[in-house]
Amino acid sequence: MATDSNLDRTDRDIVRELQRNARVPMRDLAEIVGVAPSTCSERIRRLQSRGIITGFHAAVDLPNLGRAVQAMVFAQVRPLSRDLIATFRRDVLAMPETMAVFVLAGGDDFLVHVGVPDIQGLHSFLVDKLSSRREVVQFRSSIVYDHGEKRALEDLKSYD
Numbered sequence: 001m002a003t004d005s006n007l008d009r010t011d012r013d014i015v016r017e018l019q020r021n022a023r024v025p026m027r028d029l030a031e032i033v034g035v036a037p038s039t040c041s042e043r044i045r046r047l048q049s050r051g052i053i054t055g056f057h058a059a060v061d062l063p064n065l066g067r068a069v070q071a072m073v074f075a076q077v078r079p080l081s082r083d084l085i086a087t088f089r090r091d092v093l094a095m096p097e098t099m100a101v102f103v104l105a106g107g108d109d110f111l112v113h114v115g116v117p118d119i120q121g122l123h124s125f126l127v128d129k130l131s132s133r134r135e136v137v138q139f140r141s142s143i144v145y146d147h148g149e150k151r152a153l154e155d156l157k158s159y160d
Helices: 009-020 026-033 037-049 082-093 119-130
Strands: 069-077 098-103 110-116 136-144
Touching: 009 026, 009 037, 026 037, 069 082, 069 119, 082 098, 082 110, 110 119, 119 136
Parallel strands: none
Antiparallel strands: 069 110, 069 136, 098 110
8 A cells, every 4th residue: 555655757757657568678768767777676666665556467458358348337236334345346356257346436336347258248247147146236237339548647646
């Protein structure tokens, strides 16, 4: 967990560049941000220890992983409790179709991002896996046609 997320310009530049390409060679990254490779390496280590950089990930082509159809599924569960929220979140994340789970405030309790091979796969997920859970009292789904994603997030504190 981050204890101090204040970043100077060099740290922000390192984070931005690593979000764009986490495989950039250290020498190239150091040149881009204007520091020595040893300094760059030490700053990355500190950013990791502070919890600002939490990992390095590969971008994948979802259809090539059998996930040509994506959907957002909004779900309500009852009786709502901390234990039920934790259990439902854990169980749904364990389902192979699930890509992400968000716990919400408002009319819905959860937003589940799923990826499936086709519409029939989505139907099977909704009917056989989600609606069969006794705590699910209501759900609705929206198919994702297209989406955009920001690969490099800015430190919003730097805009204050």
